[in-house]
Structures are given as C-alpha cells and as structure tokens.
Amino acid sequence: MPDAPETPDTTGTPATDTPYVVVLLVEQHLSDLDATQVRSLHESIDEPVAYHVLLPLDDAAARVEASLGSLSGGELLASPAMPMADIDLEAIEDHARERSREELNATVAALIEAGATVASSTLVSGPPADELAAKVAAVEGREAIVLTRPHVVAEFFHLDWTSRARRKLGVPVLHLLEHQTFDEQAEGL
Secondary structure, X not given: OOOOOOEEOXXXXXXXXXXXXXXEEEOOOOOHHHHHHHHHOOOOOOOOEEEEEEEEOOXXXXXXXXXXXXXXXXXXXXXXXXXXXXXXXXXXHHHHHHHHHHHHHHHHXXXXXXXXXXEEEEEEOOOHHHHHHHHHHHHOOOXXXXXXXXXXXXXXXXXXXXXXXXXXXXXXXXXXXXXXXXXXXXXXX
C-alpha cells in the first residue's frame, strides 16, 4: 500500500527564520492534553518550532489475517467455513485508511489549537521507526518524539518504536504515553 501524500500546512513559519524541527510519531490521535504537553516542551526555545507529524496507516488486511490466524483448530472445526472471498479486504482497508486520516487530522487540529506550527502531516505505511528516521533525515529534524500507548512487553525487550528509533537516529528521542499527563507518566516509572 503506497504512502499517503504529505500534506503541507499553511501555518508554516516565515522563510527568514530557521525553525527548530521536531518530528512526532504518534500511534493514535493526540488529545488536547497531549498536544498541549508536547507544545509545552518547546516553549522556552527562542527560534520558531515546526512539527512534522507521522501516523502509521492502520493495516486492515494484517488485522484480519491476524484475527483469523488466532482462531484455534477447534474453533475452526466447530464453526461453518467462512470463505475469504466473503471478506471485502479493499473495503476494510478503505475504512482503515479513512479512520487513519481522521486521526491524523484530529492530531494536527489539536497541535494547532495548542499553538504549534505543523509543517507537515503524513500517513506512513512502512515500519514506523524507519519512517521516523527517514523523516528526521529529510527535514533535518533536531528532535523526535514518539507518542504511544504503553507496550510493556515490547518496551521490556526494546522492540518498541522508541528503542528502534534511538538505534537509527542521531537526535534525541523522547517517548511519551498518549492520553496521560506528565505526572501520571512519572508515577508509572
């Protein structure tokens, strides 16, 4: 599935100022709280701050395959056969793509409401850490922020997006938990 085209934002910074570029990789739409917290991290920076937002495209086909693959043999024998032709993967993928676009648009709106300048927003379909690394290189990002739900097992084994990004990037990478305040995140340590 090809990447969605990058959407430039019209609220960009003046061409005469070199912005401090931050690339955000988000797992789901940012709440108003998330956007305010992200923006608060950069309030003391004297130069303009430009955010580039990446949101992975929900892979509907993989979800359908995974859910069908998780059925045990007994469940398959006891239930009537469901031919794959009866599943409209294209419709599922279209729905997932639309939902991802809505989440990306909600994220951009929350950031703008928090006073941020969003330079671009992109749905990505490749491995998230690779997409983040490519974007940081392309826009000469000075910082990357990964916002996800907690993924305890992946984080323990350093297989999460943040750990992978840290291995690929030469810029600071901050991992924040979506929909939690900084205080709530600190309590979880």
